[in-house]
């Protein structure tokens with residue numbers, strides 16, 4: 105078992121009751137839940153891998169596929185949709201050269217769609233790493249990505 109995985113599991117006293125917390129910590133470390141690590145966790149907690157995989161698929165926050173360092177979500181709920189969210193999604197797809205559910209080759213950005221985040225009054229809205237950006241326009245969408253790239257010093 106990897107030392108960092110052992111550290112996370114030990115943090116919770118190897119108690120299976122803390123499985124969700126353990127998985128959250130692992131996802132925070134790797135940006136997703138690698139299959140080989142989940143198998144190690146199952147062994148360490150003496151539970152079946154199928155139980156772990158059922159938990160990971162139940163909670164939408166967990167990802168079994170690699171995710172980028174930055175998560176960009178576009179709301180496609182009704183209020184945002186009628187205010188132009190699909191065009192904003194198109195812009196982000198072209199800017200990042202990925203489709204929703206995909207991650208850029210440099211693992212910097214993952215593009216996702218969501219349905220109504222409860223901020224309809226300021227839609228259309230995108231969420232960048234948990235921060236809401238309302239009254240979104242095509243040019244503002246590019247700026248949000250550009251400012252993150254500028255901070256990171258990345259160009260794709």
Ligand code: FES
Nearest residue numbers: 179181184223224
């Ligand atoms: S529809 Fe987008 S926040 Fe409600």
